[in-house]
Amino acid sequence: MSTEPTGNVGRRALTPARLELLLPVTAIAVVLVAWQLSGFFINPILISTPTAVATDLYNLFATGTILGPLGESLEEMVIGGLAGIVVGIGIGVLMGRYVMMEKVLSPFVNFFNATPLVVIIPLVIIWVGIGQTARLLFVFLITLWPVLLNTVAGIRNVNRGYVDVGAAFGLSERQVMWRITIPAAVPYILAGVRISAGLAIIGMIVSEMEVSLTGLGYMLITFGNSFLTSKLLAVVVVASLFGVGNVLLLQWIQNAFFPWIRASAAAQE
Amino acid sequence: MNVKPLLEIRHLSHTYETKRRRVEALRDINLEVRAGEFMSLVGPSGCGKTTLLRIINGLTPHSEGSVVLDGVELRGVSRDMGFVFQDINLLPWRSVVRNVEIGLEARGLGARERRRQALNALRLVGLEEEAEAPPYTLSGGMQQRVGVARALAVEPKVLLMDEPFGHLDNFTRESLQIEISKLCTELGMTVVFVTHDVDEAIFLSDRIALFHSSPGRLARIIDVDLPRPRWQFNVRAHPLAIRLRELIVSELDVRRGLAI
């Protein structure tokens, strides 16, 4: 690790900063190479090889095989997820505003939140049969709780000082609720949305594996049953991209619409 | 000269209950504030001076007694007062000017009118340029000046300030003290100012009300007959100021802990 003296411009310097970047890149490269080589002595059924996965990934898109299921999955996730988030925020606000509602609904909310919702799938099937309704309903149910709980927490934990401002300047209770309490709860709500959005993806895949085979879940099960590991992993990569895209999308939304969250949080540290 | 006071506090007491006991925060406070006067409430922590300020505003309801503004007894929050908070409390999701507008929103003014009055208020504290900025880009001192603008925007009869410079560093505090002094003199504003900083009180006030704690009681009121404007000389070195300081310190010291 040497730093070049300024006299020798043009020679590449191995600065600590460069090393920081080099390390993960090297690690990834090493893993990929090892993975590829493993194909020679480990049955490719187990973990396949990067080239096989990459080829299949390309083919899945090139032949359009994956586009249909991808569209179905996306549709379920977005519709079910948005519905869950919107309803979750709505109920959360009501529970935050009206103490009576909170007291009444609390035990049910806590029960459903503790339940590993996957366990409800057979019940959902009994209710609405096997079909898109069931899948949408499941995604809706799974996204509902985190955002609801976070909304309630955000509203109850609103900074006393902000509420005082509203009260001191004569704002009515309704004005305080809508102009102060709810905006102040936004960081909590967004945290809940973040969790819920992640759960929407999981809900989507689970329902596609369990309720009725469609979309990405269908592809995963089918490839798995046929031991087509490279194709299976290719679909897993696509699912991962969903996950990554999710995180990035939410980060962008926060930075674009609520830039004050990071700043004021940092100030309060 | 018999000048009717602008603000009167009569036999004000306040007791509240916690899980463990009843706390008598204030006992029989009687106080008058004249129009255009700068009055400070000074006392050790816990003597209820902040509670009193909040009661005057109506933010905290009181158990007994009355608060009378301009001859009218106040019930609930008064729209004729502006409040400046120790924690500043600018709403982070609103721009500076939108923060200043908040008091005006309770008065049902139209958007353009609100904006006009808010910008006026910002002009008074010299922050018109920062109208559209988000609060987190401002320094602590600037944020509190916005807080003052917010209170002034409602064109209050009385300005209430709760240790407004408490969280700021020394240099910012001193410059803000001067700025407030100038501003309030210019506007002829009636001010009730809570602080535990004796020098700050002497610098700013026409009169100082001294409080004991547990329970909060008014000990005495002192006139500050120092010449104005006060920023043009070294107040701290002035003999009268020194005497006042000693007086206040001894007053609050000797009687502390003794029930009267």
Place this chain on the structure above:
Amino acid sequence: MAAIVAFLGAWQLSGLFLNPIFLSTPLAILRAFLEIVADGTLVRAFLGSLEEMVLGLAAATLLGFGLGILMGRSRLAQRTFEPFVNFFNATPTIALLPLMEIWFGTDIRARVAFIVIICVWTLVINALSGVRNVSRGYADVGIAFGLDPFARTWKIFVPAAMPYLIAGMRVALAQATVGMVLGGQEVGESGLGGLTERYGSFFETDHLIAAIISSTALALLLFGMLRICQYRLFPWITATAAERR
């Protein structure tokens, strides 16, 4: 409290005009519950699920905290493993269930491995955060009193990172529960997951709901145990600090 009673009452009455297949009634569920407890089905399933959860969580904790602490203490380790951890953390690991079946077939190893692969990433990240965020002051105490880096890790950093570790365990627990149920439903018919699958396919709603409630009970039991451990072993952690993830 009154609301719950009212709710149960309404639920019971609904059985009069609603096909019990949909919601069943509290009494029928109670009856079903007692039945499967008596013949041992529920107990077997409950214990089976519990066993998988405990094995899975134990393995995930060892691996996850181990890697996380290593990454927290060694910049080298962090930079090396970070891309992989972040990638897998963003992946909906549920999607890897078919892969577990390919590797381990349809027995308990697949289900336990599934649980591990679901929740290990959260544990790594929380351990990493926890160790990284240990106050400089504590670290300095270790150095000042002559502890070597290894000792410092175990005597200072790990205890100090406890709030993060426990918060991570709470999330991992929730994730593991999902993995347990899903595994039980899909990979062989085992445990509580398997029960729900079976009752569902036979439209035995009353048994099904009893099984669902048992699953919730299992989850609550484990959360409760975690909380008790926290208060007993680490009483200095206030609830608020631990909630902050």
